[in-house]
Amino acid sequence: MSTLKPFLIRTLQLLLVLWAVVTILFLMFRLMPGNPLAAYIDPTFTAEQQEALIRQFGLDKPLWQQYFTYLGNLLQGELGDSFRYRTPVAERILLLLPNTLILTFSSLIVAYTFGILAGAWLAWKRNSRFEAAALPAVLATRAMPEFWLGMVLLAIFSFSLGWFPAGGTRSAGTSYDSLWQLYTSANFLSHLFLPMMTLAIYSQGLPLLLMRSNMLDVMKEDFVTMAKIKGLSPSAVVIRHGARNALLPVMTSFAIAVGYQLQGNVVVESVFSWPGLGRELVNAVAASDYPLAQGAFLMIAIVVITMNLIADLLYTFLDPRISHA
Amino acid sequence: MKTLVKAAAGIAVGASLWAATASAQDQIRTIELLTRPQAAQPAEFQAIQLIAQEWRKLGLDVNVNVMPWSQMADAVWYNRDDWDVTAWQMTGRPERSDPDEIIFNLFHSSTAENGYNFIGYENPEYDALVEEQRVTVDPEARQKLVLRAQEILDADQPNMMLVHPQQAFAFDKTVFDPATVVDQSGIGIRSYWTWLELTPTGDQKDIIVNSSDNVIAVNPLYISGVTDNWLTELIYDRLFRVGPDGLPQPWAAESYEWRDDTTIAITLRDGLTFHDGKPVTAEDVVFSYAATTGGEAPMYAPFGSNVASVDVEGDNTIVFSLNTPSASFLTSSLAKINLIPKHVWEPVLADLSTKDENAESYQEDTPIGSGAYKFVRWLPNEEIVLEANADHFNAPKAERFILRLVPNAEAALGMLRSGELNFLTDFQGDPQVLLDAAEQDGDLEVVSTVDIGFRYVAFNLRRPPFNDPAFRRALSAAVDRRLIVNAAFKKFAVPSNSVVSPALEYWHASDVVSGFEAGSDVAKAILEEAGYGGIGDRLTYPDGVTETLAD
Numbered sequence: 079m080s081t082l083k084p085f086l087i088r089t090l091q092l093l094l095v096l097w098a099v100v101t102i103l104f105l106m107f108r109l110m111p112g113n114p115l116a117a118y119i120d121p122t123f124t125a126e127q128q129e130a131l132i133r134q135f136g137l138d139k140p141l142w143q144q145y146f147t148y149l150g151n152l153l154q155g156e157l158g159d160s161f162r163y164r165t166p167v168a169e170r171i172l173l174l175l176p177n178t179l180i181l182t183f184s185s186l187i188v189a190y191t192f193g194i195l196a197g198a199w200l201a202w203k204r205n206s207r208f209e210a211a212a213l214p215a216v217l218a219t220r221a222m223p224e225f226w227l228g229m230v231l232l233a234i235f236s237f238s239l240g241w242f243p244a245g246g247t248r249s250a251g252t253s254y255d256s257l258w259q260l261y262t263s264a265n266f267l268s269h270l271f272l273p274m275m276t277l278a279i280y281s282q283g284l285p286l287l288l289m290r291s292n293m294l295d296v297m298k299e300d301f302v303t304m305a306k307i308k309g310l311s312p313s314a315v316v317i318r319h320g321a322r323n324a325l326l327p328v329m330t331s332f333a334i335a336v337g338y339q340l341q342g343n344v345v346v347e348s349v350f351s352w353p354g355l356g357r358e359l360v361n362a363v364a365a366s367d368y369p370l371a372q373g374a375f376l377m378i379a380i381v382v383i384t385m386n387l388i389a390d391l392l393y394t395f396l397d398p399r400i401s402h403a
Numbered sequence: 404m405k406t407l408v409k410a411a412a413g414i415a416v417g418a419s420l421w422a423a424t425a426s427a428q429d430q431i432r433t434i435e436l437l438t439r440p441q442a443a444q445p446a447e448f449q450a451i452q453l454i455a456q457e458w459r460k461l462g463l464d465v466n467v468n469v470m471p472w473s474q475m476a477d478a479v480w481y482n483r484d485d486w487d488v489t490a491w492q493m494t495g496r497p498e499r500s501d502p503d504e505i506i507f508n509l510f511h512s513s514t515a516e517n518g519y520n521f522i523g524y525e526n527p528e529y530d531a532l533v534e535e536q537r538v539t540v541d542p543e544a545r546q547k548l549v550l551r552a553q554e555i556l557d558a559d560q561p562n563m564m565l566v567h568p569q570q571a572f573a574f575d576k577t578v579f580d581p582a583t584v585v586d587q588s589g590i591g592i593r594s595y596w597t598w599l600e601l602t603p604t605g606d607q608k609d610i611i612v613n614s615s616d617n618v619i620a621v622n623p624l625y626i627s628g629v630t631d632n633w634l635t636e637l638i639y640d641r642l643f644r645v646g647p648d649g650l651p652q653p654w655a656a657e658s659y660e661w662r663d664d665t666t667i668a669i670t671l672r673d674g675l676t677f678h679d680g681k682p683v684t685a686e687d688v689v690f691s692y693a694a695t696t697g698g699e700a701p702m703y704a705p706f707g708s709n710v711a712s713v714d715v716e717g718d719n720t721i722v723f724s725l726n727t728p729s730a731s732f733l734t735s736s737l738a739k740i741n742l743i744p745k746h747v748w749e750p751v752l753a754d755l756s757t758k759d760e761n762a763e764s765y766q767e768d769t770p771i772g773s774g775a776y777k778f779v780r781w782l783p784n785e786e787i788v789l790e791a792n793a794d795h796f797n798a799p800k801a802e803r804f805i806l807r808l809v810p811n812a813e814a815a816l817g818m819l820r821s822g823e824l825n826f827l828t829d830f831q832g833d834p835q836v837l838l839d840a841a842e843q844d845g846d847l848e849v850v851s852t853v854d855i856g857f858r859y860v861a862f863n864l865r866r867p868p869f870n871d872p873a874f875r876r877a878l879s880a881a882v883d884r885r886l887i888v889n890a891a892f893k894k895f896a897v898p899s900n901s902v903v904s905p906a907l908e909y910w911h912a913s914d915v916v917s918g919f920e921a922g923s924d925v926a927k928a929i930l931e932e933a934g935y936g937g938i939g940d941r942l943t944y945p946d947g948v949t950e951t952l953a954d
Contacts, residue, residue: 162619164764173783229813237817244818246785250611250805253780253788351809353784361617366473 088390092383099379100152104145107368157376158369162362167373171355175377177247178347178354180261182339184270185277190332193282197289197328198321204294220283224342228276228349235272242272245351273350277342281335285328292324299323326393333389337382429949431868431942433464436860437478437489440469447490447858450565450891454860457881460923461930462942479861480521486863491562494629495589495855495904500649501734502910505902506552507533510561523865524561538728540664545730546909553901553912557919559872563860563879565887566896567904571834571851573819573827573841578607581848583800588649589906591852593828595636596647599775599799601826608802612828613809613818618787621770621778623741624700624748625763630806630829637789637804638678639741639772642669642688643733649907651733655683655742655773657719664728665711669737671719676794677744678777685715690745692723699752699762706739747771775799784808820844834895853897853906867950873933880919881926 132138136147151158157167196212203209236244243249247260247269254260296302297320305319344356351357355374362371436458438444438451448469455465470478479489499505507514512530514520529552536548556562572593574584583602587594593612601610612633619627623639626632644654653659657672675683692713695703709732711724725732747767755762770778775797776789789804807824809815812832818824820840830837834851841847862869862878869875884898900919903911930938934945944950 159764164620164625164760165766170783232814232817236821240821243823244814244821245809245811245823246807248785250786250807250823251609251788251803348810349814351785351807351811351814353782353808357784357810 084394085391088387092387095383096379099383100149100376101145103372103375103379104148107366107371108141108144152376157373160362160370161367162365162370167369170358170370171373171377174353174355174358176257177352178340178343178356181270181273181277181347181352181354182336182343185274186281186332186335186339188274188278189280189282189335190285190328192278193285194289194321194325194328196282197286198293198316198324200286201290201293201297201320201324202316216283216286219279222280223345224276224280225345225349227279228273228346231272231276232349243269244272245269247353273346273352276346276349277339280342281339284331284335288331289324289328292327293320296320296324330389330392333385333392336385337378340378340381429944430937431463431944432950433466434458435487436465436467437475437486438467438469439472439475439490443471444490446568446891446893446896447492450858450887451490451860453886453890454563454882457923457926458878460939461877461881461926462937462940463878464941483516483521483523483863484865487866487869488863489861490858491861492858493856493902495906496629496632497587497590497595497645497738499855500589500645500907501651501731502549502903502907503533503537503731504735506549506556507537509902510556522561522861522863524559525864526555526559529555529559537730538664540661540728540730542909549903549910550912553903553915556902557900557912557915560875560879561862561864562902563862563875563882564899564901565858565860565884566892567857567899567906568854568892569834569851569895569897570854571830571837571849571895573830573837573847573849575819575822575825575846576848577846578603578605578822578825579610580604584850585647586850586852587645587647588908589853589855589904591854592850593633593826594647595633595644598633598637598801598804599797602800603802607822607825609805610801610803610826611805611807611824612826613807613815613824614829615808615810615812615815615831616829617784617808618781618806620763620766621781621787622763622766623743623770623772624694624703624765626702627763633828634778634787634789634806635741635772636774637776638770638774638778639743640675640683640774641738641741643738645734645738649909651738654738655688656737662722665725667723667725667732668716669721669723671721672796673719674796675773677773678771678792679744679747681744681746683742683744683773685719685721687745688721688742689713689715690749691740691742694743694748694752694762695740697752699755701761702763703740706736709736742773744771744773776804779803816840819847833893835893851895853904855904855906857899857902857904858896859899866952867948868944871933873929874935877926877929877933877935880921880929881923883921884919 129138136144139147148158155168157171159165160167160170163170200209200212232244235242248254248263248265252265254263260266302315302319305315310319340356343354344359346352347354347357348360355377359371359374359378361367362374436451436455438448441448451467455467458465475489479486479491493499493505493509508519510520510524510526510529511533512520512525515523515525532548532552532555536545536552539545539548570591570593572591574592580602583600584592585594585596585600586592587596598610614630616628616630618631618634620631621634621638623635640655642654642656643651646652655672655675657670659667659669661667671683671685671688677683692707692710694700696707696710698704709725709727709729711726714722714724716722751765752762755765775792775795776799777792779788779790781787785808787806791799791802807818809818809824812830815824815827815830816832816837819827827837838849841849862875864870884900888894888896888898897905898916900916901912905911905913905916927938930942936943936945
């Protein structure tokens with residue numbers, strides 16, 4: 079009971095947030111200037127065809143009616159048809175989502191593994207010359223725009239050195255029997271490397287700095303002093319008593335970072351021709367393809383909100399002192 | 404009594420004098436000049452800045468208004484009475500190798516209300532002329548009419564023609580034999596013929612090309628985009644093809660014969676088969692034409708609308724009867740409409756006819772045509788793979804045609820150099836960068852071609868002062884096109900004064916372009932002669948003309 083109730087409350091809040099997101103998305107695209115059908119102008123396109131298309135997409139109905147149709151469809155899991163592709167949005171999103179998720183999570187795992195270890199190390203090296211050089215470097219990577227970093231990595235490792243391919247998820251014309259075979263192939267991994275590193279370099283700063291400051295706090299705690307007095311080795315003190323406790327907020331920040339990372343994907347996927355949801359989102363917005371843009375935003379919003387919920391709940395389980403009751 | 408009349412006359416004269424002076428001082432309002440943003444259309448944006456600058460020298464108050472395409476199309480296309488001047492473009496497509504589509508659709512009064520004559524040009528003499536060329540089947544007689552049409556447009560200046568851009572493409576000459584690249588007139592080396600003839604010289608047997616646009620659909624009944632068209636062209640045969648010289652030639656047709664002005668008999672080539680192994684029959688051809696006008700393929704419908712009936716004679720002869728004689732029928736219908744298998748599409752179209760959607764929303768898992776390449780695989784937003792159809796009567800020399808979707812222009816160039824691509828079919832960056840890269844690399848060959856398409860500034864002829872041909876000519880003459888070519892298009896364009904590109908040598912009126920005089924002085928002289936005041940300071944209308952705008 080005590081764990082179920084907060085879960086229910088959180089889920090209810092989540093649904094409220096989702097409804098708000100859905101409504102904002104709906105209004106945002108309809109308030110954008112320009113005619114969504116302008117992209118399809120052709121000398122052969124007559125006014126009647128134009129009107130038929132408008133009717134087909136329900137754009138002739140009043141706004142409030144469009145809104146309720148849209149909500150009703152969403153409840154049935156129906157995201158509508160894309161204006162450009164004329165095919166179901168959900169189908170399109172599901173095709174592209176795996177590519178985005180694999181890029182997001184692989185880069186976050188690299189970023190967090192590195193960030194946590196380096197953060198703990200930096201805390202241990204407090205007030206050293208090494209720290210004086212490393213901290214500004216970390217801050218610099220946080221400040222670099224992802225598209226710029228991506229282009230620099232491309233120029234060096236792909237165009238100059240030729241170590242990695244420049245775009246896509248695989249070499250031209252190669253095929254694999256299953257997604258699993260593709261994802262474990264050297265071909266795929268070499269294509270993944272540069273975009274993943276771009277995102278990882280950008281996002282390792284957060285876990286690193288968080289880990290470091292947590293470590294510094296934890297190392298001042300009584301139980302650490304106690305451990306030292308007990309005569310434990312320095313490594314045991316740092317890893318078992320320090321790092322384990324400092325890790326808690328870092329792990330929950332992982333969940334929230336997924337949201338930020340999806341933002342970064344929009345840019346990095348375009349630089350590296352990665353066939354993911356972020357790039358599709360850019361295209362959809364540029365082409366005023368409301369249903370597709372709404373669907374893609376919604377999918378990203380769902381991932382972000384869900385990850386936030388997980389972060390919240392993780393706290394409850396990892397640290398019993400925090401209660402949602 | 405006499406004095407009263409005199410006084411009344413005096414008042415009348417005074418009033419008319421007053422009115423005349425008022426209208427002579429009627430200033431031309433601030434003109435709104437529309438362009439797309441620099442980020443999206445750098446050359447257009449730059450050209451518009453230069454044009455605005457030259458117009459201001461004449462005394463015209465110009466406000467450059469920057470907006471994205473969707474907004475601009477809305478402002479110009481759907482609100483035809485409300486805009487002043489806008490930058491615009493027509494893109495080159497194979498079917499525009501026949502001048503009819505451009506000279507008719509852009510300027511005939513019948514398309515002014517909601518068709519492509521969005522500028523509202525109405526000239527009965529011109530209408531009659533382009534109607535006549537449409538039904539003149541004799542090429543030489545038609546050529547005279549097409550040239551005359553260009554002269555009328557030159558005199559009227561309904562548009563300010565700027566340039567025909569040059570498109571630059573590049574390929575790896577260590578992978579392919581450069582002699583097998585086919586430069587199609589007005590289309591360039593990124594042509595259907597290149598994909599058939601391009602011959603690999605080494606181990607790499609695949610043609611790997613790029614596009615920055617997404618592929619929307621691979622659908623023989625839906626004109627979904629320029630890139631998509633490269634694919635449907637390869638997968639589907641057509642009765643005719645626009646050849647490397649820009650003129651139509653028989654393709655799936657073995658031979659043809661005009662029986663009279665409105666009847667053409669086509670003999671279908673023997674041994675054509677669809678990719679699923681079934682033969683292409685005369686019935687499939689009839690079905691293909693019926694499908695385009697049957698209501699499920701609205702974008703193709705205009706290309707079949709002139710066909711009154713299609714009948715099969717014997718085994719393999721198809722007879723088309725037309726509603727009216729049509730000079731461009733081979734190019735705009737027979738070289739346009741894809742031959743589709745009846746056994747695949749008949750049930751699909753029957754099902755669609757009961758629904759809201761039409762054939763444009765239907766995507767086959769494996770599109771089946773009879774063309775030189777077969778569809779293999781489509782990875783959304785990543786690549787499309789076609790393989791050579793060895794049984795085709797004109798089988799490609801390469802093994803596969805792979806289209807990679809690369810949104811980043813710098814990356815595309817890098818990929819060409821690293822071998823991830825071997826034919827750069829879409830380069831959105833600065834052409835000079837491409838030339839420099841080719842020189843540095845040594846393995847690349849760059850080929851640039853004058854486009855059938857063009858860039859121009861469209862005047863809204865419904866609104867003064869643009870209803871006055873002299874005023875339009877002055878504005879057009881104010882700008883030296885060489886400036887636009889050099890500064891805005893970085894020399895990758897040729898100056899234009901005609902909608903028919905010099906790439907279409909047969910139809911192009913070259914003296915219209917060479918005889919066009921431009922410069923600030925020329926423009927000022929035209930304005931002065933037409934009675935405009937305040938030249939070089941603040942332009943006013945000629946005497947007696949007042950500015951009235953429709954609501």
